[in-house]
Amino acid sequence: MSELTTTVGEVLRQKKAEMWSTTPDASVYEAIGIMAEQQVGALFVMERGVLVGIISERDYARKVILQERSSKETMVRQIMSTPVITVSLRHTVAECMRLVTDHRIRHLPVEDHGKIVGMISIGDLVNSVISEQEARIRHLEAYISQ
Numbered sequence: 001m002s003e004l005t006t007t008v009g010e011v012l013r014q015k016k017a018e019m020w021s022t023t024p025d026a027s028v029y030e031a032i033g034i035m036a037e038q039q040v041g042a043l044f045v046m047e048r049g050v051l052v053g054i055i056s057e058r059d060y061a062r063k064v065i066l067q068e069r070s071s072k073e074t075m076v077r078q079i080m081s082t083p084v085i086t087v088s089l090r091h092t093v094a095e096c097m098r099l100v101t102d103h104r105i106r107h108l109p110v111e112d113h114g115k116i117v118g119m120i121s122i123g124d125l126v127n128s129v130i131s132e133q134e135a136r137i138r139h140l141e142a143y144i145s146q
Contacts, residue, residue: 006128008096008110009089012118014128019118021046022055024077028064031055031076042107044116045080051116053080054107086111087120093128096120 021044022031031043035057045053055076063079064071086109087096096108100122110118 028074029071053082055080
């Protein structure tokens with residue numbers, strides 16, 4: 001029995017379809033404000049419709065706060081994570097777990113035919129793993145009790 005076969009497309013269908021972004025020339029303060037308002041941990045950094053980076057709370061903590069920089073004077077382009085590792089709708093949860101583990105990242109933008117269609121977080125992946133395991137347990141319990 002294969003494990004973690006749920007696809008990114010299936011994970012995205014379980015989420016809200018909202019995507020939040022900023023630009024490389026925005027201040028980090030503005031970007032953090034969007035994250036707080038939308039209750040998300042990362043934003044796409046888009047320039048002329050193209051994904052050029054990601055900015056996360058982790059980037060803020062490590063590259064602004066710990067370096068005693070001003071979030072109002074620091075631009076997103078100065079601290080964003082780039083290049084960006086993306087996945088497709090066909091990637092599996094297992095493949096994504098390997099990517100976030102190997103690259104020590106928490107967010108994966110999702111592309112479909114060259115267009116950004118969503119973002120999945122490590123939390124989304126963990127929730128999917130839990131759901132898949134719960135379904136497998138229910139199936140096995142039903143099988144055993146027959």
